[in-house]
Amino acid sequence: MLINGQATKTLSALDRGLQFGDGIFETIAVKDGHIAALDLHLQRLQHGCATLRITPPDTTILQREIQQLIQPNCVIKITITRGNSQRGYTVEAQSKPTRIVACFPLPIFPAHYRTAGITVRLCETRLARQPQLAGIKHLNRLENVLARAEWHTADIADGLLLDTADNLIETTARNLFLAINHQWVTPDLRHAGIAGIMRQRVLTHLAEQGTPAVIRDIAVSELPQVDAAFVCNSISGLWHIRRIVDKNYGKSLSINPALRALLNAF
Ligand SMILES: Cc1ncc(COP(=O)(O)O)c(C=O)c1O
Numbered sequence: 001m002l003i004n005g006q007a008t009k010t011l012s013a014l015d016r017g018l019q020f021g022d023g024i025f026e027t028i029a030v031k032d033g034h035i036a037a038l039d040l041h042l043q044r045l046q047h048g049c050a051t052l053r054i055t056p057p058d059t060t061i062l063q064r065e066i067q068q069l070i071q072p073n074c075v076i077k078i079t080i081t082r083g084n085s086q087r088g089y090t091v092e093a094q095s096k097p098t099r100i101v102a103c104f105p106l107p108i109f110p111a112h113y114r115t116a117g118i119t120v121r122l123c124e125t126r127l128a129r130q131p132q133l134a135g136i137k138h139l140n141r142l143e144n145v146l147a148r149a150e151w152h153t154a155d156i157a158d159g160l161l162l163d164t165a166d167n168l169i170e171t172t173a174r175n176l177f178l179a180i181n182h183q184w185v186t187p188d189l190r191h192a193g194i195a196g197i198m199r200q201r202v203l204t205h206l207a208e209q210g211t212p213a214v215i216r217d218i219a220v221s222e223l224p225q226v227d228a229a230f231v232c233n234s235i236s237g238l239w240h241i242r243r244i245v246d247k248n249y250g251k252s253l254s255i256n257p258a259l260r261a262l263l264n265a266f
Pocket residue numbers: 027144170171172173174175193194195196197198199232233234235
């Protein structure tokens with residue numbers, strides 16, 4: 001792990017990433033030596049820094065540090081915080097961003113998630129609607145932490161997250177695509193959620209195939225109309241949803257040909 005270029009795991013307790021979650025992060029998959037969609041990750045990182053008005057890191061330095069740490073199969077995590085400050089929220093003009101580049105093992109998921117699909121639950125924890133922060137991968141992930149703590153059984157791979165207006169937004173760690181009336185739809189993330197890189201890649205792919213997905217608000221009440229569904233992120237790729245479970249609701253989904261084609265493409 002490199003912090004501002006130094007090999008260390010130790011950071012000041014005054015860092016605003018720790019004090020306030022004042023920063024952003026990226027998790028990037030490296031498979032067989034190939035860094036997946038690095039340009040898109042670096043673009044989102046720049047956009048997140050611009051949104052929070054944090055001076056972005058020099059891309060050449062980041063790329064050099066990634067090359068220093070990279071393993072053939074790993075997850076590269078980049079974290080940028082606003083740097084140190086005193087106790088209060090006031091941004092100090094001289095604050096210097098902290099740049100953390102780290103390399104982690106690729107997680108191993110049960111193979112049947114990919115082949116047979118996953119079961120998801122409907123989480124009780126709701127995502128707040130905050131248009132100023134929606135889309136970016138900022139460091140405040142308490143809603144995800146609370147939602148992921150709602151279940152402890154391995155048979156449930158992920159949980160669907162609604163916002164406070166009863167819209168489906170994403171899952172605890174992935175974006176969501178649903179087939180409704182033979183049309184792929186994915187939630188509009190202008191109020192909540194992370195605009196994932198894998199979501200972006202899937203959207204581009206579907207558009208190139210001549211079957212563009214519709215980005216819109218999706219009310220939870222539309223779940224009974226869903227014919228097929230999948231979740232995606234940069235590390236685990238695409239998993240189709242086989243079953244949605246909830247205390248007042250249960251639904252089984254199948255794989256349609258359009259979904260099979262997508263799973264094969266990624
Ligand atoms: C809450 C949430 N939504 C969506 C995503 C998907 O993002 P990406 O495709 O960039 O990995 C993630 C990734 O970790 C996430 O944690």
